[in-house]
Amino acid sequence: MATETYTRDEVAKHNNADDLWCIVDHRVYDLTDFLDAHPGGNVVLQQIAGTDATDAFYNLHRQDVLQKYKSLCIGTIKGETPEVVEVAPGGISTVPYAEPLWLRAEFKNPFFNDSHRALQKAMRLFVDTHITPEAQQKEIDGTYISQELIDKMAEKNVLAMRLGPGKHLHGRTLLDGVVKGEDFDYLHDLVVCQEMSRSNARGFQDGNLSGMVISLTAVQVWLNNQKLKLQINEECLSGQKKICLAISEAFAGSDVAGIRTTAEKTPDGKHYIINGTKKWITNGMFCDYFVTACKTKKGFSVILVPKGEGVDVTPIKTSYSSAAGTAFVQYDNVKVPVDHLMGQEDKGFIVIMSNFNHERFGMCCGVIRKQRSIVEECLKWSNQRIIFGKRLIDQPVIRQKLAKMISHVEANQAWLETLAYQMNYLPYDRQTKLMGGPLGLLKSHATRSAHEIADEAVNIFGGRGLTQTGMGRVIEMFNRTYKFDAILGGAEEVLADLGVRQAMKFMPNAKL
Numbered sequence: 001m002a003t004e005t006y007t008r009d010e011v012a013k014h015n016n017a018d019d020l021w022c023i024v025d026h027r028v029y030d031l032t033d034f035l036d037a038h039p040g041g042n043v044v045l046q047q048i049a050g051t052d053a054t055d056a057f058y059n060l061h062r063q064d065v066l067q068k069y070k071s072l073c074i075g076t077i078k079g080e081t082p083e084v085v086e087v088a089p090g091g092i093s094t095v096p097y098a099e100p101l102w103l104r105a106e107f108k109n110p111f112f113n114d115s116h117r118a119l120q121k122a123m124r125l126f127v128d129t130h131i132t133p134e135a136q137q138k139e140i141d142g143t144y145i146s147q148e149l150i151d152k153m154a155e156k157n158v159l160a161m162r163l164g165p166g167k168h169l170h171g172r173t174l175l176d177g178v179v180k181g182e183d184f185d186y187l188h189d190l191v192v193c194q195e196m197s198r199s200n201a202r203g204f205q206d207g208n209l210s211g212m213v214i215s216l217t218a219v220q221v222w223l224n225n226q227k228l229k230l231q232i233n234e235e236c237l238s239g240q241k242k243i244c245l246a247i248s249e250a251f252a253g254s255d256v257a258g259i260r261t262t263a264e265k266t267p268d269g270k271h272y273i274i275n276g277t278k279k280w281i282t283n284g285m286f287c288d289y290f291v292t293a294c295k296t297k298k299g300f301s302v303i304l305v306p307k308g309e310g311v312d313v314t315p316i317k318t319s320y321s322s323a324a325g326t327a328f329v330q331y332d333n334v335k336v337p338v339d340h341l342m343g344q345e346d347k348g349f350i351v352i353m354s355n356f357n358h359e360r361f362g363m364c365c366g367v368i369r370k371q372r373s374i375v376e377e378c379l380k381w382s383n384q385r386i387i388f389g390k391r392l393i394d395q396p397v398i399r400q401k402l403a404k405m406i407s408h409v410e411a412n413q414a415w416l417e418t419l420a421y422q423m424n425y426l427p428y429d430r431q432t433k434l435m436g437g438p439l440g441l442l443k444s445h446a447t448r449s450a451h452e453i454a455d456e457a458v459n460i461f462g463g464r465g466l467t468q469t470g471m472g473r474v475i476e477m478f479n480r481t482y483k484f485d486a487i488l489g490g491a492e493e494v495l496a497d498l499g500v501r502q503a504m505k506f507m508p509n510a511k512l
């Protein structure tokens with residue numbers, strides 16, 4: 001930022017289209033060359049030429065506009081200091097409820113220790129510096145994640161952390177050593193997921209290898225060919241190859257039992273021949289491997305299918321960015337060696353199911369963190385927007401909306417932290433048995449909250465909540481895309497039902 005100082009009288013002299021200055025937050029801006037480029041037009045700027053336009057500016061713009069256009073700033077007003085707090089990359093927001101309670105100095109939390117805090121710090125800096133800028137660009141232009149970013153995430157083992165705790169992390173240096181792979185638990189996992197979803201680019205968020213997150217763990221546990229297992233693990237965690245999960249079909253979404261893709265053994269028993277289609281396959285457009293659910297003689301089987309002859313992908317246009325790489329996949333007589341089978345033939349259901357808990361946990365982390373960003377945006381906007389002569393926050397009806405939104409977020413986060421803590425102490429088989437229900441209930445509750453929060457937020461922002469650029473873009477994105485969390489990984493009603501059905505399994509026989 002420029003260090004020159006000016007008096008308010010000096011600024012007032014630059015008051016016409018050929019020489020136009022203004023003041024925003026005690027800083028002086030020379031807008032002469034920006035007049036014709038200003039997205040809000042040149043006329044409005046001429047109306048404020050030479051004056052202090054702070055109130056007008058904050059009534060219409062986000063703070064980050066000033067960061068983006070900081071080259072227009074030529075100095076500050078003599079004897080005055082800017083008041084607006086700019087959050088530096090990696091920084092913590094000072095807006096109430098913008099951060100979970102455990103990140104606020106005033107509060108205690110029983111779950112998070114120093115290593116979770118160190119990871120959060122490093123992760124936020126990494127996301128702010130490397131992920132968010134690309135996420136914002138790709139969300140708009142719809143192109144796929146760059147190899148450069150993948151390499152960067154691989155180098156710091158961010159890719160490996162995204163699979164959650166496990167042996168794949170042992171011996172790895174995570175984000176320059178902030179946490180040991182052996183110590184990484186579900187609360188670290190929560191931190192990684194929540195920090196990553198802050199980049200507010202829902203399509204890119206999935207395009208950022210979420211296909212790997214939901215399929216590579218299954219390969220690690222179930223692929224029978226040990227050599228191939230190690231090879232794929234290494235290829236994917238180093239970012240050289242990409243992998244996705246191919247289960248849903250036009251014929252079957254949450255109803256996995258309805259799938260029609262077939263795998264038939266060749267007469268010599270050495271290969272499967274796969275035929276069928278898969279729909280809504282996240283990352284499918286750019287993947288090298290497809291973990292594919294197929295119908296076999298007496299049930300389902302899950303088979304690892306490398307991209308090759310007979311595998312065809314076409315993009316599906318959805319309401320979020322095509323950066324997600326959502327694909328329609330066709331298998332036309334695709335020949336795959338039998339050792340690409342995962343688990344046992346006809347017993348693929350357990351392979352599919354065992355993955356769901358972690359997928360749903362990650363989705364809960366993401367959607368709950370995004371709700372918090374919406375609360376932050378709404379608090380900031382309500383505090384700065386002047387309407388009918390007063391700030392929005394001065395209207396009781398707006399405060400009621402905010403109270404409801406904050407309560408949803410805080411309740412969801414508290415439940416999420418409790419479940420993450422339980423997962424740390426449950427061995428894998430107990431987790432499968434005990435956590436499916438609670439995670440299903442949390443996911444369905446969190447996405448119902450998302451529905452309520454999106455609705456209130458758009459009403460608070462008005463037309464800006466429906467506009468993809470400017471003040472309301474975070475709200476617009478959330479309102480357009482929160483349904484992905486409500487549908488992907490199990491639809492809201494199906495998961496709510498699962499929660500109750502699982503509870504009934506533990507119901508005592510006696511009439512109570």
Ligand code: HEM
Pocket residue numbers: 022024029031038039040041044045048053056057060061062065066069072464469470471
């Ligand atoms: C440093 C000075 C300024 C810069 C760099 C700037 C930049 C921008 C940018 C990037 C936008 C696009 C929307 C967004 O991203 O928020 C915009 C919109 C706009 N600006 Fe400015 N602006 C400045 C000052 C002002 C001032 C002082 C006024 C009014 C007196 C103004 C009025 C508007 C209006 C009316 C819009 C359209 C907003 C909307 O449709 O919601 N701008 N400006």
